[in-house]
Amino acid sequence: MRKLASLSVILALCGGAFYAVSAAEKAAEPAKEAAAAKTPLECFESRKGASELTQRDVKPDWPNVKCSPTTGAALWYGDPYDGTVPMGKMPGLDIAEGKAVVKPRTEKLALMPMCGVSCHNGVGPAFNPPxxxxxxxxxxxxxxxxxxPDLANFQHGRGRIWCMDCHHTTKRNMLVDHFGDPVSFDQPQLxxxxxxxxxxxxxxxxIHGKRIGEFVSTGKKRWFTCTECHNPHNVQDGARNKGFIQVQPEPSPQLPRGMANADHEKLHPIPH
Amino acid sequence: MANNDTPCAGTAQDRPSDCPVQPASADPAANELKTTRRDFLRAGGMLSLSSLMGTAALMTQSDDANAAVEWGEHFQKNYRLMTTEEKNEARLRLERRYSDEYGKKVAVDTTEAQPGMLMGYALNIRKCIGCRRCVHACVAENNQSRGPRPGEKIEWIQVLRMERGKFEQEKMNHGYPEGLGIQVGGNAYTPAGQVLEGQYHYNPKAVPEADATYMPIACMQCEKPPCVKVCPVRTTYREGDGPVVIDYNWCIGCKMCMNACPYWARRFNLTTPVLPKEEMNPVTHYLGNRPRMRGVVEKCHWCLQRTRHNRYPACVEVCPVGARKFGNLLDPESEVSKILERKNVFRLKAELNTFPKFFYFYD
Incomplete structure (x- = not known):
């Protein structure tokens, strides 16, 4: 009996030592794999060209966004309010101050600072009256x-509307509402x-569109405005594809062990 | 281990002969076995020795956070039966182990369900373009295994691609037998619409494709969950605010819940999960995305670590078309309540009376 007990203690000690070694090996393996796969640092949000985020750490081990290594799309938000400004007044919406934020569109539109100054500056005989x-x-x-370039392929309204129905006549860096008053590019919903x-x-x-942040109705949300998802000049481009411009999909799921491909899925599923 | 206080315990040699003989089993058939009492006791002794060995193996590394946690976890109760102190202990134990294992400060949340909250989910099936960003957002958030070998890559959301289907003059004679189509009644055999016989592994250059519709499925967080009914250890259960969760520590890996789930929502850790240190999400919930072990079942829990703190789930936040909606069903102002009020809504496999809190809708 005593012999057996001492044997078991020896075995147990050996087991413990082996356990420690295997644990150390386990930890080393994934670190190597991760170093090989490098993720891009800038990723687009809803559609390419509409808004981008640059990955950076907002806290230790906590990036503001994680980008997809395959498509370059934003895959995960660590900080949903990164680079946002207050949304401003919206008729029919009663939101407490600071609870609704948007990403400013004006910064993104490269021509914005120029168009109201260089060409459509409201100065000269052509503008008075326009x-x-x-x-x-x-x-x-x-x-x-x-x-x-979108203008060559202008589709919005299918020929029933023209530029000045949306853009302000004299203030070209603004949009226009029903009364002819200017509307900021940050509030295209108006x-x-x-x-x-x-x-x-x-x-x-x-219900339509997208909000991120806190889901409770009183919470702080970042609202996605119309033009972050839709290109207003060629909205009909993807009509055959549910109204969305095509994007590259993320990788498909892993095949089960022993399955060479997923061609069986393409066969007619209903035998007769 | 060996209890020598009573004279009737201990090995056969030193036991007094007047001790009552206990049957080895309550089943009379088992007593018919041709093993001697001596053999049986010897086997029992070996068994207790082997468990002693296991214990010793754990205790030899008491300064290792991992082993200390396993020791503590081994004796912890079902999460639902734990007191607040016990939950706190379990939380600290896990935080210490995960921080040690992943080389960063890991928080394990134990926030309870808040009163007045019933989480609900809605998905605009007309809008889904099948880009699978939700699938990968879920993986980034929820610490799933992501190894390269089969069985090491776990994704909770599946996106089904379904043929849009159309009826054509050329196909009118495609019935059985070919050319006549009289034997089985009809010959419009074209698949069309949501048929749940979709393709999971589609991988075109660009989505959405003109001839397809897409339907993401994940855990439906049923109000009458079949998986909860079958769990033999009652480790999966419905939380007060809606989601069906799993106490991974009490999961025995019997996979009964996987069989019971009509939505194919549950995943099993066949291998030791592969989770690189730098990809690990350090904000976790005990019932949510804390790293799992081998041999336990896991599934979507509506990002409990986020939603308990009012944050949208990860899949909602990345959907590029805004098809995914999440909110409090008890709040008439929430987006999900508004959808139920205003839109055409259906539940997947509603005929099974599982009463999902995941609704599909369309404009």
């Missing part, structure tokens, strides 16, 4: 089309809601 085509058909301006009232109503209630 001479606009009576038939509201935009005359193609090569310089303009070169700067904003403009879009003019026609798309049903979407505006759903957006106000959080």
């Amino acid at each position: 001479k606009l085509p009576k038939d509201k058909k935009p005359a193609p301006v090569p310089t303009m089309e070169a700067m904003v 403009l879009c809601g003019k026609c798309h009232g049903d979407k505006l109503r759903d957006w106000r209630d959080g």
